[in-house]
Amino acid sequence: MTTRELLFLGLLRHQKMHGYQLNEFIQQDLAVCTDIKKPTAYYLLNKMEARGWITQSSEQIGNRPLRRVYQITPTGEIAFQSMLRESMQEYTPTYFEDDIPLAFLDELTTDEASTYLETRKEQLLSELEIMQNTPVHPGTVQWMLEHRLRHLQAEAAWLDEVLSRLTLMEEE
């Protein structure tokens, strides 16, 4: 995913950050949109530094572990601009992990299927609740969060329809 690098550059454009700080922000504020693990983040930062997109400067508070504070370079800015434009016009089809099992739903009794889908629905609703409680972000970051919200709402509506179809089949 090239967009992970775009994200890093986009965040560093606004503010110098060290790896830990980036990780924190992504896990707390952007958890609904992406899921970058710690080692991946450090790996990407090193890679981007080697490319000259960002530079490091060390910082230490007291005797705490050294912080490597990253800052975007002019080369990095150019990369950001071109990646942004490229990715903005691209539509990437998304595949749903949960689609495949759905194809074999008719292997189960309507009763069993309903029970499982109710479990799915609970998980979905709890994610929806989390989303609706996250603070409003400035600019189009909020648009990204809204997109995700729309998607979750569409999923909830779909699940409801599948469940009602199953109920109809049960009555026959």
Add this chain to the structure above:
Amino acid sequence: MTTRELLFLGLLRHQKMHGYQLNEFIQQDLAVCTDIKKPTAYYLLNKMEARGWITQSSEQIGNRPLRRVYQITPTGEIAFQSMLRESMQEYTPTYFEDDIPLAFLDELTTDEASTYLETRKEQLLSELEIMQNTPVHPGTVQWMLEHRLRHLQAEAAWLDEVLSRLTLMEEE
């Protein structure tokens, strides 16, 4: 993705198939839901055979290349049943590659942003058209395809809203 193995088992339950045949079917009939490449398919078949989930029997027509025809075993059937139940109650959050660029949309002029999103929309609409022209499948395979259709429609509606928001901003 465990669901790829579920898919293979699910297809082989209905009919013995050789690798080439499986690939054809997935690329022609299920292209909208998954995207399994040839080497991945052969790799998975070998792995599943090693596990005892499927067995091979060779078949040759004339002097053509040998076909390895795969068939599900009782062990494979057990695996299918348990994977189906497990995956059916799981809700797997989906991340959208195209979300991240959206967060930085306000770095572009409304004009440029609109142009790019129109390009995205065209690609989306052409995928929608393909979907609406795929033949109806039996049973809940059709449900899977419908889910995908719902998703694409929600995406189209979202894109339209973003585009109209941009138009409103331009007028200010």
Add this chain to the structure above:
DNA sequence: TATAACATGTAACAAGTTACATGATTTC
């Protein structure tokens, strides 16, 4: 007779994850 379709694979690479390792400081 060239090209597409049939049929199966290998080797090298890319991306990302898990589990592990290290050590300081703050909080309970």
Add this chain to the structure above:
DNA sequence: GAAATCATGTAACTTGTTACATGTTATA
């Protein structure tokens, strides 16, 4: 004094992709 937080990483593994290799047969 134990546990959580701060801070950065490495090594091994998993999964999947791209590009390449091979040879037959039907079709244009």
